[in-house]
Amino acid sequence: MVARNLKTKNSSLSQGLAQKPSPSEVASKQLHIFDNLTPEENSENSHVKLSQLFDAGITRKGMSVRVKLKRGVAKKLHRDYIDGLEISPTGIIVYNGEDFDKPSPLAAKFNGGAANGWEYIEVKKNNQWIRLEELRQIWRSTNDQERFTFPNFH
Template sequence: MEFEKHNESKKKIANFHVKLTQLLDAGLTKRGMSVRVKLKRDLAKKLGREYINSLEISSTGTIVCDGQEFDKPSPLTGKINGSSCNGWEYIEIKKDGCWVRLEELRAIWRTTKN
């Protein structure tokens, strides 16, 4: 019975919607970290580049783009790409000199919540 409760709890965490501010609270991101958003193929070809750079983590853990604050990644990637896409896959944070996809940081966050 205890094992079933533990598995049920793990499933809830795996499906739990994580906010960007939770990554900051956990120390996985920090204010001022560089952020880049991958462009969809057609838009990247049109603009002649693969990423939108020059974004960063705010003091509250969100990402600000064109004056709008985003606590969830998918609305940000949708705004930049002009159509919906999985922000956890399209956004990268520069951490310790390397670009890391948000989905990797989210996975780390989830393992700390088990």
């Protein structure tokens, strides 16, 4: 009886393996792997780091930084932001001895899970809180043009 059960299981397993997806099904699945990327993961293709904003003069040493909390965390802590952070002399954010040159790991640390740091972290610039995403757009507007300019070959 055990042998029959094994044979039945193996038969259904081999039948499942014998049915290969068509090339169009494979291509469709491969194309959709990018559908589930978060905006942060998509933006990682450009690899902008906090130190690059600093090097470009968009952020400066000592600028105040705050992290927005997700609704559930904010309710628990009875506050909307974690304040008291700042841009370090090297252009990154240091928290509890840990260096953050990318914003999402810092936002995730305070929010207890994945969080887009470009959206959740703000810097005080000219007495106004500005999302890092806006500062990254400023950096991209000047640096992407340089990156995609090709030399003339005559």
